[in-house]
Structures are given as structure tokens and as C-alpha cells.
Amino acid sequence: MNAPGTGNALVTLSLAELHALARDTLRAAGLGVAHAEAIARSITRAQADECHSHGLYRLLGYVDSVRSGKAEREALPVLTRTTPVILNVDARRGFAPLAIEAGVPALIEAAQTYGIAALAIHDCYHFSALWADIEPAVEAGLAAWCFTIGQCCVAPAGGTTPLLGTNPIAFGWPGPAGRPFIFDFATSAAARGEVELKRRAGEPLPEGWAVGPDGAPTTDPAAALSGALLPFGGHKGSALSLMVELIAGPLIGDLTSRQAKAVENGDAGPPLGGELFIAMDPAMFGRDTLSQRLDDADALFALAKAQPGVRLPAERRYAARARSREGVQIPSRLLAEIHALTQGDTEGERTRR
Known part of the structure; x- marks a missing residue:
């Protein structure tokens, strides 16, 4: 296999x-x-x-x-607090995994103390999967979101020229039964890495994933990588991608995908940018007991899985x-x-x- x-x-x-x-x-x-x-x-x-x-x-x-x-080899990330619930990690142009490990424990502590907290990672080279970034917070009993820009290779709906990143979104919920509900997906029809793997294997892309340099639809991975990927779901995916550009860029004072592309050196590594985490503690919300609300969520998952063919993220x-x-x-x-x-x-x- x-x-x-x-x-x-x-x-x-x-x-x-x-x-x-x-x-x-x-x-x-x-x-x-x-x-x-x-x-x-x-x-x-x-x-x-x-x-x-x-x-x-x-x-x-x-x-x-x-x-x-391009990336700093030795620079260690620096954690600061703007307020008790607004945290920042300066990655100092290093890779994101170490910056995330420096910031997420503080995010968890702040969310468990105050009910909600946000963490911005600045000036990092992000190349990992977002589900792994938020999993520690979700395993700690929090609901969590994460957003980051991606390589500028996606055209907005109706367009043919790259303007947006693959701009993934992740969300996690602490259940059911110790196996957290976590999804992580690019707002493009497919992650750029998936297209690269198709090219390496000599396999065509599904229709609707990309356009070539001439703006025409293509199933050729090489043409897609020199043209533009497309957002999933047309204007809906395009709107979500723009949302990610705003909250992982201007909101936290970091780069948009287009700005990140402008400072790239052409290697095959990750783009420079930022990452935003939001974490909420369900224990701090709601009128019923936490156990009741978690049971209600588990019941929702069970009803979904009871339908033939349904698989939870x-x-x-x-x-x-x-x-x-x-x-x-x-x-x-x-x-x-x-x-x-x-x-x-x-x-x-x-x-x-």
C-alpha cells in the first residue's frame, strides 16, 4: 500500500x-x-x-x-501580555512550532482563569497542521479556534490571480469521550501541500481545484501551482478566506498573504506571517452544569454518528x-x-x- x-x-x-x-x-x-x-x-x-x-x-x-x-536558526520566542487575556509571542522570524509551545500553555492558563483568552503569534514561519496547534488547549477542556495565513496562491471567487493564502481554520471541542472534536481545513479547495503531493505522484487534480496561468480551469498540478488554487464553496470559502486574512493579519498587526509573498525569497519553505488562537472555558459559561452541557454536546455527536455514512472530524x-x-x-x-x-x-x- x-x-x-x-x-x-x-x-x-x-x-x-x-x-x-x-x-x-x-x-x-x-x-x-x-x-x-x-x-x-x-x-x-x-x-x-x-x-x-x-x-x-x-x-x-x-x-x-x-x-x-530566511528563518532564524537560534532566536527563541518571547512571550508578553498586553492584558491578562491578550497574549503575544514574538517568534522573532523563527519557525512556528517553538513559538506555539511557548505560548499555548499561557493561553490555557489565562482561559481557565478568566473564561476566554487570545494568543497572537507574530513574525513566524508557519508550516504545521493547525489541529496539532490547538489540540493541547482542547485536551485541557477548552473550546479553541486557530487561524493563520498561507502561501499566496489562491484566487478569490470569480478571479484567476493569486491574492489569498490557503488560510486554514481550526476549531476544537473537548469531547466526546476524551477524543476531542477537532477540524482543520484550508479555505482553498485543497491545501497547497495536497497539490504538491499530486504533482510528485503524477496524479491529476479533481476538477474545481485550480486554474492555470491562463486563467482556464486545470487538473494539472504543475499548472495549478503556477496559476492559482480556488476557494472551496465559491463565494462562501472566499469570504472565509478573507476573514482569515483580516484576523491573522491586520487584526493582530501581522502580514496578509500578499504582503508575505512580497518578502519571500523563493525557497520552498513556509511564508512569514502571524497566527491567532482564541480559547474559551465552557466551565465559565452556561446556565446548566458543565457536565450537563458536555453531555448535550456528546448527544449531538452521537445523533450525527447514528446516521449511516457520517464520520466526525x-x-x-x-x-x-x-x-x-x-x-x-x-x-x-x-x-x-x-x-x-x-x-x-x-x-x-x-x-x-
């Missing part, structure tokens, strides 16, 4: 081996140990949940950004996570590219671009 977007043999690694491979590859590229460890944790979580577009594949872009000098990831305790399967071609990174071979693997 092959992983999506790969088309080659698979090699099984334990989660410990996967973490060590990611960490050691980043360290060999010159990234500081704190950042390398945080990114390795992020990549391992995504791969364990079979989120291939944000798992080990992302290591290629991280290394590109370290080698190009995150269920597939939880099943993958359980399987991954025995190891994860990595495409041999991807492993070869990663091993080549530690040997200084930066030209031979450029077929991934």
Missing part, C-alpha cells in the same frame, strides 16, 4: 525513529536544537495521524528555509494514531531525499519542486 501522492515503496519507521530523523536532519542543516526538537515533534504528530501533507514531507521545505537563511486521525503506535510508513523516495539532505545533496532532489 502506498501513501497518498507518493507512488513508491514504503519503509516502516517507529515514531522514535521518525522524530530522530527529523531532528537530526534539521540539526545537520544548522537549525538550533530547541527549534529542531519542536519541529520534529510537530512532524511526528502529523505523520502519526497520517496527515502526509504536513508530516515528514514538510521537512524538505524546513531545510530549504534554514539553508536559504478527527475520527480518521485518531484511528491512524492508534495504528501508528506500531510504526509509520514512509515512501522510500522521500526517505532517500531526506537522507540526501544530510549529505549536502541539494540539487539531486529538486525534482520535488
Whole structure:
């Protein structure tokens, strides 16, 4: 069995081996140990949940950004508080995972103390899956949202020129039964990473995902990457994408996707930008007891699942996570590219671009 977007043999690694491979590859590229460890944790979580577009594949872009000098290698994030419930982390142009690890525990504490809190991550290079960013807050019993811009490759509904990022949205609720309801999706028809995986595998895109450089609809991933992706759901997805641009950009004093593109250096890594978290403690709201309200939410989930064919968001990831305790399967071609990174071979693997 092959992983999506790969088309080659698979090699099984334990989660410990996967973490060590990611960490050691980043360290060999010159990234500081704190950042390398945080990114390795992020990549391992995504791969364990079979989120291939944000798992080990992302290591290629991280290394590109370290080698190009775009991302800071050693700078540690700084946490400050504007008010007791408005928190900020200056990532200092480092990668986001370490900044998130610095800020989310403080977000959880503030939300549990005051009922609601917000955390803005500034000047970070975000390349991870948002569900992993909010999962610690949700596991702590909070309802949480997260927003960030993405690479400027999406045209607004009715347009054909990139203006917006893939602009993902994540939401989490602390249930049912210890398996939080969490969704995370791009506001484009597909995440850019999914399109890149299709290109690597030589597979066509579904219709409606993209237009080519000439503005005409295309199913060719290469044409889509040089043209524009499209928002999901037409004007509805486009409006949500614009919302993300506003609240992860001007609201928190960070870049829009278009502004981030203007300062890019052309490597294959993540864009510069910000990230906004909002967390609320259900214990601080409502007229009924918390247990009653959580039971009501669980009943809603149960009624949805009682309908044939219904699957709750995150269920597939939880099943993958359980399987991954025995190891994860990595495409041999991807492993070869990663091993080549530690040997200084930066030209031979450029077929991934």
C-alpha cells in the first residue's frame, strides 16, 4: 500500500525513529536544537495521524528555509501580555512550532482563569497542521479556534490571480469521550501541500481545484501551482478566506498573504506571517452544569454518528494514531531525499519542486 501522492515503496519507521530523523536532519542543516526538537515533534504528530501533507514531507521545505537563511536558526520566542487575556509571542522570524509551545500553555492558563483568552503569534514561519496547534488547549477542556495565513496562491471567487493564502481554520471541542472534536481545513479547495503531493505522484487534480496561468480551469498540478488554487464553496470559502486574512493579519498587526509573498525569497519553505488562537472555558459559561452541557454536546455527536455514512472530524486521525503506535510508513523516495539532505545533496532532489 502506498501513501497518498507518493507512488513508491514504503519503509516502516517507529515514531522514535521518525522524530530522530527529523531532528537530526534539521540539526545537520544548522537549525538550533530547541527549534529542531519542536519541529520534529510537530512532524511526528502529523505523520502519526497520517496527515502526509504536513508530516515528514514538510521537512524538505524546513531545510530549504534554514539553508536559504530566511528563518532564524537560534532566536527563541518571547512571550508578553498586553492584558491578562491578550497574549503575544514574538517568534522573532523563527519557525512556528517553538513559538506555539511557548505560548499555548499561557493561553490555557489565562482561559481557565478568566473564561476566554487570545494568543497572537507574530513574525513566524508557519508550516504545521493547525489541529496539532490547538489540540493541547482542547485536551485541557477548552473550546479553541486557530487561524493563520498561507502561501499566496489562491484566487478569490470569480478571479484567476493569486491574492489569498490557503488560510486554514481550526476549531476544537473537548469531547466526546476524551477524543476531542477537532477540524482543520484550508479555505482553498485543497491545501497547497495536497497539490504538491499530486504533482510528485503524477496524479491529476479533481476538477474545481485550480486554474492555470491562463486563467482556464486545470487538473494539472504543475499548472495549478503556477496559476492559482480556488476557494472551496465559491463565494462562501472566499469570504472565509478573507476573514482569515483580516484576523491573522491586520487584526493582530501581522502580514496578509500578499504582503508575505512580497518578502519571500523563493525557497520552498513556509511564508512569514502571524497566527491567532482564541480559547474559551465552557466551565465559565452556561446556565446548566458543565457536565450537563458536555453531555448535550456528546448527544449531538452521537445523533450525527447514528446516521449511516457520517464520520466526525478527527475520527480518521485518531484511528491512524492508534495504528501508528506500531510504526509509520514512509515512501522510500522521500526517505532517500531526506537522507540526501544530510549529505549536502541539494540539487539531486529538486525534482520535488
